Amino acid sequence: xxxxxxxxxxxLAPAVAVGLSPFGVVGVxxxxxxxxxxxxxxxxxxxxVAGLVAVSAVAVALTGDVDEPGSxxxxxxxxxxxxxxxxxxxxxxxxxxxxxxxxxxxxxxGWMATIGDAGPGRAVGLGVTxxxxxxxxxxxxxxxxxxxxxxxxxxxxLVVAVAAFVVLGSVPVVGAVLAHLVLGERAAAALGSVKExxxxxxxxxxxxxxxxxxxxxxxxxxxxxxxx
Numbered sequence: 237x238x239x240x241x242x243x244x245x246x247x248l249a250p251a252v253a254v255g256l257s258p259f260g261v262v263g264v265x266x267x268x269x270x271x272x273x274x275x276x277x278x279x280x281x282x283x284x285v286a287g288l289v290a291v292s293a294v295a296v297a298l299t300g301d302v303d304e305p306g307s308x309x310x311x312x313x314x315x316x317x318x319x320x321x322x323x324x325x326x327x328x329x330x331x332x333x334x335x336x337x338x339x340x341x342x343x344x345x346g347w348m349a350t351i352g353d354a355g356p357g358r359a360v361g362l363g364v365t366x367x368x369x370x371x372x373x374x375x376x377x378x379x380x381x382x383x384x385x386x387x388x389x390x391x392x393x394l395v396v397a398v399a400a401f402v403v404l405g406s407v408p409v410v411g412a413v414l415a416h417l418v419l420g421e422r423a424a425a426a427l428g429s430v431k432e433x434x435x436x437x438x439x440x441x442x443x444x445x446x447x448x449x450x451x452x453x454x455x456x457x458x459x460x461x462x463x464x
Contacts (some may be wrong), residue, residue, distance in 0.1 A: 239387065243397035246383030249452070250376040251404035253445050257373060258438045259366045264409045265431040266351045267359055267423070268416045272282055277413045279356035283363020284409045288402050291368055295381030306339075313382050318457030319342060319384070324450030327371060328329040330442050333437035363409075372446060379453055 251333045268272065299313065346426075354362060367373055384397045415423040434441065 238250065240389055240393040240396055240411045243384045243387040243393065244400045245390045246378040246387070247397060247401040248404065249366040250380040250383075250449065251401045253449055254288070254373050254376050255365075256441070256445065257370060258434045258441055260409050261412070261432055262434050263351060263366050263440075264360060265414045265427045265434075267354060267362075267410060268427060269431075270351075270353065272355055272359075273416060275356045275383035276354055277416055279359040280354075280363040281406070281410045281413045283360040283365075284367050285363075285406050286360075287367035287403065288373075288405050290352060291377045292381065292398050292402060295378045296384060297376070298392070299381045299385035300345045303431060311329035313385070314456070314457045314459070317379065321450050321453030321455075321457055322376060324375055324446045324453060329448035331439060331446065332443050333445070363394060372442070372449075375453070377448060379449070379456070382456075425432055 264277065264284075265278050268277045270276060351362060380401050384394065384401075387397075389397055412423075412427055414426065
C-alpha cells in the first residue's frame with residue numbers, strides 16, 4: 237500500500253471507531269444539555285480534537301520508519317499490532333462479563349452525573365481526558381499510525397493522512413456541537429435520543445467495536461510479523 241490514498245484508506249476504519257466512542261458522544265450531548273452549552277460545547281469539542289491530534293502525532297512519530305525494511309519499527313510493528321489486538325479482545329471479554337443485565341438500572345459514571353455543570357475550562361479538560369484516557373482510542377490510534385507508517389507518504393501526504401484520521405474521529409463530537417449551534421432547540425430531541433441510545437446500549441456498542449478491531453489488529457499483526 238502506498239501513496240496518500242492508501243494512507244487515508246488505512247485510517248478510515250479506526251477513525252470511525254474512535255468517533256463512535258460512547259464516552260465522546262454521550263459526553264458532548266450532556267455538555268450540550270447544560271446551561272453553558274454555547275461555550276462549553278465548542279470547548280469540549282476542541283479538547284477532544286486536541287487530544288486526538290496529540291495522540292496521533294506521538295503515534296505517527298513512534299511508527300515513522302515502519303516502511304523501512306529491517307528497521308526496528310518495521311520488525312516490531314507486527315508484535316505491537318498483535319499485542320494491541322489481544323488487549324482489545326481482553327477488554328471486550330471483560331466488558332461483556334460486566335455488562336448490565338436485563339432489568340438492571342443504568343448506573344451512570346460519576347463524570348456523567350456532573351458534566352452538565354462544566355464550564356468551558358473544565359469542558360476542554362473533559363474532552364481531552366475522554367479521548368486520551370480511553371484504551372480503545374489509544375489502541376486504534378496506534379493502529380492507524382502503523383497503517384500510515386507502512387506507506388511511503390511524507391510531508392504534505394503525511395499531514396493529509398493524519399488530518400483525515402483526526403477529522404473522521406471527531407465528526408460525531410464536532411457534528412453534535414455544530415448541530416446545536418445551528419439548529420438550537422430543534423437539535424435537542426435528536427441529540428437526546430442519541431444520548432439515550434448510547435447509554436442504554438453502551439455495553440453492546442463497545443463490545444462489538446472492540447471485537448471487530450481486536451480481531452482486525454490480530455490479523456494485521458500476524459501478517460506483519462518478521463518472516464524467517
